[in-house]
Amino acid sequence: MKANCQVYSGNAHRGLAESIAQYLGLPLGAAYVGRFPDGEIDVKVEDDVRGGECFVVQPTCPPVNENLMELLVLLDCLRRASAASITAVIPYFGYARKDRKDEGRVPITAKLVANLLEAAGVTRVVTVDLHAPQIQGFFDIPVDHLYAQPVLIRHFQAYASQDIVLACPDVGGMKLIRNWAKQLDASMAVVDKRRHGPDEVETGRIIGDVRDRIAILVDDMIATGGSIVKAADAVLAAGAREVHVCATHPVMAGEAHRRIEESRISRVVVTDSIPLAPAQCGPGSKIEVASLARLLGEAIKRIYHKDSVSSLFALDGFIP
Numbered sequence: 001m002k003a004n005c006q007v008y009s010g011n012a013h014r015g016l017a018e019s020i021a022q023y024l025g026l027p028l029g030a031a032y033v034g035r036f037p038d039g040e041i042d043v044k045v046e047d048d049v050r051g052g053e054c055f056v057v058q059p060t061c062p063p064v065n066e067n068l069m070e071l072l073v074l075l076d077c078l079r080r081a082s083a084a085s086i087t088a089v090i091p092y093f094g095y096a097r098k099d100r101k102d103e104g105r106v107p108i109t110a111k112l113v114a115n116l117l118e119a120a121g122v123t124r125v126v127t128v129d130l131h132a133p134q135i136q137g138f139f140d141i142p143v144d145h146l147y148a149q150p151v152l153i154r155h156f157q158a159y160a161s162q163d164i165v166l167a168c169p170d171v172g173g174m175k176l177i178r179n180w181a182k183q184l185d186a187s188m189a190v191v192d193k194r195r196h197g198p199d200e201v202e203t204g205r206i207i208g209d210v211r212d213r214i215a216i217l218v219d220d221m222i223a224t225g226g227s228i229v230k231a232a233d234a235v236l237a238a239g240a241r242e243v244h245v246c247a248t249h250p251v252m253a254g255e256a257h258r259r260i261e262e263s264r265i266s267r268v269v270v271t272d273s274i275p276l277a278p279a280q281c282g283p284g285s286k287i288e289v290a291s292l293a294r295l296l297g298e299a300i301k302r303i304y305h306k307d308s309v310s311s312l313f314a315l316d317g318f319i320p
């Protein structure tokens, strides 16, 4: 890498930013991201970034507003310091659930966040498994939307020769599991989920045959854990032998961790798009973490060298 490539981090996930920088063979860029006594965000980039290609790693995970605002302030700082390009690497893109007006008098918050990022000076966005892929179109700059599947699937490769079924907790997930099913030579099933509120989920029929099979439930995120735990119960009630879960973003709001540990789910594999406390994924926990550091590091390398990023989308295009 040339010296004019710098990777910066806010406070959302310094560990992931450090691993990405390590993959690139770079030290993490020197920047202070702190608070004034009244809670306002204070940033000072210590490096000379004039004419440089800067990458800012910051998932907008809880505390969402703090992390989003840190990202905006960092972007503004780098733009005013004359960086040539500023890429926001947002492994988890928060506020993605409000991507359309599905009733009167509601905001489209995902679009608002895209506007804010562009207003702050971002020139490119790299993100992973957006809750709604069409959010890419909310930006008028390039968005590299990566898939975590190549990183996650190897945690399930051992099941490939067994009788497995790939399942998703709602019909929206069908597209997500189609590739998985092809790669693992598995059948597919869908749980008919209805959401009555942010933390109230009802599951109904299962479409597809799960009887006597190992079910792998795939979802983009675990927020309260309600969807995945209820879907697991439904799949087991329909005769599955055991249930494993795979989700890209471990938002883990409220009682999610306890819900999962107390559930009948055998194992949960998530990425480190969002940091987890050691107690949530350490020994004795059902939760395993697969790192996105190499995938994101490789994307940054290719963007910097103006090489293809879309070749990372293919399962065999990148061996994590």
Ligand code: R5P
Binding pocket: 169, 170, 172, 198, 199, 201, 219, 220, 221, 222, 223, 224, 225, 226, 227, 228
């Ligand atoms: C829904 O569309 C998503 O794919 C997830 O299933 C959902 O956001 C998870 O939320 P929770 O864990 O709160 O049920």
